[in-house]
Amino acid sequence: EVQLVESGGGLVQPGGSLRLSCEASGFSFSSYSMNWVRQAPGKGPEWIAYIISSSSTIYYADSVKGRFTVSRDNAKNSLYLQMNSLRDEDTAVYYCTRVDTMILFHWGPGTMVTVSS
């Protein structure tokens, strides 16, 4: 069974940093591309980052480009999202998802990030 579990969320002040992790199990993590998707309270989901299995190709949404960095460690079956220069509008639940032709079959339960002073 595919399992994705995010961690690392919390309360952070504007301008601060946070690092999210996603631990994967139940599939060959090193064979799959991964996404980060976030969802602000009461809003639809927003795709924010994609990383290919080898880490050789990475894409970001314009809203996070230059501030967020996605990475992965295939030996640890883990995906990461380093978030810097956080803004109020980054407040959201952050999900990691496995990429299957960009259909999001599998989602983790999410981790909440709150940016507030």
Next chain:
Amino acid sequence: EVVMTQSPATLSVSPGERATLSCRASQSVSSHLAWYQQKPGQAPRLLIYGASTRATGIPARFSGSGSGTEFTLTISSLQSEDFAVYFCQQYDNWPPLTFGGGTKVAIK
């Protein structure tokens, strides 16, 4: 960027009735359209992909149709567990992947 627009924002339906949800893309996405269901406090769950293919374990009362720019999700006979928010997502032209704003199916 492909903009996805869902209507209506809220749909009030009685249990046992049919619900019809719409999703429109700002440009053609072929059949590269997925539907997700989300209940409070939970992650979205994939219902439909390829515009009309049900994901594993999804009941037959859920059906999807359409191609190009106009898509429909139909729930033939609403059960209590179907009251939720539904999102469409295109994966034809990315990055970015884009989602609609959602339709809330509420009890009438």
